[in-house]
Structure formats: C-alpha cells, structure tokens
Amino acid sequence: MKENFWNWMLIGLGGIMVVAELLMGAVTGFDLALMGVSLAAGGAVGLYFASTKVGLLASATLAVIYVVFVRQRLRARMTTKGTLSSNVDAILGRSGVVTQKIGAHEAGRVKIGDEEWRATLAAGSGDAREAGQTVTVVSAEGVTLTVR
Secondary structure (H helix, E strand, O other), X not given: OHHHHHHHHHHHHHHHHHHHHHHHOOOOOOHHHHHHHHHHHHHHHHXXXXXXXXXXXXXXXXXXXHHHHHHHHHHHXXXXXXXXXXXHHHHOOOEEEEEEOEOXXXXXXXXXXXXXXXXXXXXXXXXXXXXXXXXXXXXXXXXXXXXX
C-alpha cells in the first residue's frame, strides 16, 4: 500500500502543476504543465508496476527527456519570428512618400511601407508637400499621422 501512496502523490502533484499552469495563463510557456504531465505519467507507470522506485525513475526520465529534447523545439515553435508591429508606435520616426498633396491646412495621404495613411503637416513645417516627396512621421493621433 505504501508503494502506491507515493505514486498517487506523483500523479496528484502533476495534476496540480497542470492546473496551476492553466490558471496562470501559460506564463511559463507550458513548462509547468509538461513537467506536471511527466510527474503524473511517471506515477502512473509506478502504479502499473506497483513500485515507488519505478515511478520516481519514470518521472525523472520523462522530465529529463522533456528538458533536453522537447523544450527547445517547443519554444522555437511558440515564438514568432519576422512579424512586423502593426500599432501606430511602430511607424513613429519612419519615412514615407506623399501620395496625395499635404497642404498647410489640408490633410493628404502618405505611404509608409505597405500601408497608406492620412497625414497632416506638423506646425512650423513650412510649405505643402507634393506627391512623391519624402516625409518623416513625428506623431500620430488616431489614424492621422503628423509629418515633417
């Protein structure tokens, strides 16, 4: 009976780790959950063979396999690479090309990257900007950029 107690403890602790990961919103990158699965699976193996030593050994082996072989590949798949920021802050300071004249008191259009934006001239920027001229984004308010 004592042999099964520790195996049940491994299963219970593994379950608690999985639930904790889910409650935290996967902030550990699923490490806590997958280590919990290793413990629970090891405990189940220990129950099958009615041996605490086998359960502990299976748990440790599964945890080491996860850390050494699986964790790095899983992390690589979970991280995104090469994505562009899509918020307005990502275009502050960038240069763009005027596609529609921007007057001193009239908005025009500017193309920055693959996106076209409504744009106005910053105070003290001087004359209007004609189509084809290059401008720099100095601020943004809503969907309107202020350029120089």
